[in-house]
Amino acid sequence: MFAEQLHGGLHEFLELTGGLSIAEIARKLRCCSRTIRNYVAGRSPIPWHRIELLRLLALDARTAPENQTVPTPSDEPAAIANIDPDPAAPDVPPAELLAGVGVYAPHFLSSRRSFALYVRGWNVVEKIRCAKREGRFSAVLARWHEQAVELPRMWRSGRMFAGIGPPAYVDGKTDL
Known part of the structure; x- marks a missing residue:
C-alpha cells in the first residue's frame, strides 16, 4: 500500500x-x-x-476557455534579471542572458556567482549572438516566458544555500 x-x-x-x-x-x-x-x-x-x-x-x-490568449513576450515578465549588464556585450542585455541560461541550465540561476561563472565558462553571450543571427533566439525567449512562471523557489532553501548571495533573478510579480 x-x-x-x-x-x-x-x-x-x-x-x-x-x-x-x-x-x-x-x-x-x-x-x-x-x-x-x-x-x-x-x-x-x-x-x-x-x-x-x-x-x-x-x-x-x-x-481552459477556447479563446484563451497566449502570453506574448511583450507581457510583463515573471522573472526579472538581478544582474548587471555586461559592458563588453551591450548587444546582449541581462534579460536575454537570463533567458538563455534559464532555458538551457536553470539550476545556474540559484546565485549570481554561479550564473556569472556559467555565462563566462560556456560563452553564453556568443551563443546568444549566434542564435540571434540564425533566427533561433525568439524560440528561446518564448520558452523562457513559459518557464519563468514556474521558477522553482526550492533551489534557494536549505543549509546548502546559506551565504551564497541573491539569485540571478527576482520575481517580476512583486514590487521591488
Missing part, C-alpha cells in the same frame, strides 16, 4: 500522456527524455508527483 502512494502505474501514465512523443512528455514534466524512456520500459518506478502533474495538466486542458 505504501509503494502505491509513492509510485504511479504505467497504464495510468500512458493514458494521461495521450500518445505524445517521449520528448513532448519530457518537456511537459520538465525532465530528461531518458527518464521518460526508463518509466515506459519499466526500469524506473514512476513517482506519484509525475502522475499528479499529468492529471493537473489534463484538467487544465479540459477547463
